[in-house]
Structures are given as structure tokens and as C-alpha cells.
Amino acid sequence: MKRVFVLLFIGGMMAGCSNVYSEEEGYRMAVINHGFPVPKNASELRPEACTTEIVKSAKYKLNAIGGEQGEPPKHYLEEIKSWGWTELEDEQQGNIHFYEKEGKVMSLVFTKNVFDVFEISSKAEM
Secondary structure, eight states: OHHHHHHHHHHHHHHHTOOBOOGGGOEEEOSSOTTSEEETTOEEEOOOOOOSSEEEEEEEEOBTSSTTTTOOOHHHHHHHHHTTOEEOGGGOBTTEEEEEETTEEEEEEEOSSEEEEEEEOTTOOO
């Protein structure tokens, strides 16, 4: 009986960890800002603690979201722009991207299988 439970548990864990970035899956609203897109099949993780510069944060797991070097998929960056966000290219630092819309600034930080979304305080110096 224990073996069956362990096998079911492991199978469930493997199924839950198999999400991979795919532009065909589409996008949904981020939990911290409903006007900012995140891949629909990204799983939410425990977010980072907020600071005076960061108003809200969310962390998502999605295999292959950041490529081998943490570079984000071009289709995702295009989707963000199609939702009305303007990339602040002068502020980009490696795999950290900044976007602005209606006075709000969002930041994306990519690693291979995880990405963070931050809403930046209007008082923060970028």
C-alpha cells in the first residue's frame, strides 16, 4: 500500500513539474498586476520579500522560459508589448527587463526555469 502511495505521489509531482514554455499555450494576467501578461502554464512559486523599491512581486516556474543563458523568449517579450507595455531599453541589465504603462513600472528577471515579476515603486531610482 505504501508503494502505491509513493508511486502516485511521485507521478503527481512529475506531472506538476512538466510545464515548459510554449507560445501556443497563451498568456494570462499576472497575480500582482492584472494588466501584465505571464505565460498561461507558468506555476506560481513563493515570491521574494518586498522592499521599499518593490511594491509587489511574484515568482513563476516554467521550464525553458529563460533558455540556456537566461534569455527570455522573444514571443513573450512581444506579447508584453502587445498588452500596451513599453520596454525601457535604457534600463535593461542583462536578463532584467523593465516595462512601463500608465505610470507603473514592471521588472522581469529571467533564469533558465524561473522568472520573477516585480512592480517597482514610483519612488525607486532605476
